[in-house]
Amino acid sequence: MSQTRLARHCSGFSLIELVTTILIVGIIAVFVLPKLLPESSYSAYTLRNEFISELRQVQTKALNNSDRCYRISVVSDGYQLTTYSHDVNSAFSGCINTQLIRTEPKQAFSGGAIIELASNGSNNFSMDFDNLGRTTLGCSGNCFVVIADETLNIAMESEGYVHAL
Numbered sequence: 001m002s003q004t005r006l007a008r009h010c011s012g013f014s015l016i017e018l019v020t021t022i023l024i025v026g027i028i029a030v031f032v033l034p035k036l037l038p039e040s041s042y043s044a045y046t047l048r049n050e051f052i053s054e055l056r057q058v059q060t061k062a063l064n065n066s067d068r069c070y071r072i073s074v075v076s077d078g079y080q081l082t083t084y085s086h087d088v089n090s091a092f093s094g095c096i097n098t099q100l101i102r103t104e105p106k107q108a109f110s111g112g113a114i115i116e117l118a119s120n121g122s123n124n125f126s127m128d129f130d131n132l133g134r135t136t137l138g139c140s141g142n143c144f145v146v147i148a149d150e151t152l153n154i155a156m157e158s159e160g161y162v163h164a165l
Helices: 002-009 015-036 040-064
Strands: 068-075 078-085 100-103 114-117 125-129 141-147 151-156 162-164
Touching: 040 068, 040 078, 040 125, 040 141, 040 151, 040 162
Parallel strands: none
Antiparallel strands: 068 078, 068 125, 078 100, 114 141, 141 151, 151 162
8 A cells, every 4th residue: 555655656747846847948948049049040030120110110200291301221230210301392302402300320230130222232222201101212022131141021012011021
C-alpha cells in the first residue's frame, strides 16, 4: 500500500516546477533571443509599416488642410516632414514658392534599412501632397522599396491609396 502511494506521488511534475520552467523560457525568449538575432531582420518590416503610416497621416493632413502643402523628404539615413503655406486659389504644383511653416524632426532609419524609389533606385527624393491626398511623384503601383535583410515594396495607387505589397 505504501509503494502505490509513493508511486502516485512521484509520477509527474508539480505545478510550481511547471510555472518556474515556463517563466525561465519566457525570460530567455524576451531578453536573450533578440540579442542573438540580427536587428535588421525586423528593420525592413518596421520601416515599411512606419513609412506607410507616415504617408497616410500626411495624406489625411493634406485632405483636411487645403491651405497647407506637405512635403516628405527622404534621404539615405532618414526622412522628414515639412509643412508649407499654400494658396488655395492657385493650381497645385507642389510646395514651390511657398512659405515654410514647420519642419518636423528627422526620423532616422535603423538597422541599416533604407527607402528607395522603385522607378530609379534613388534614396534621395521629395514628394508633395495635394489637397486630394495625391503625391507629385506620379507613380502608380509599386512606388517605394524598403531594403534591409529583406526587400519589401510599398505601393501608392494613382488616387492616393497607400499599402504594402
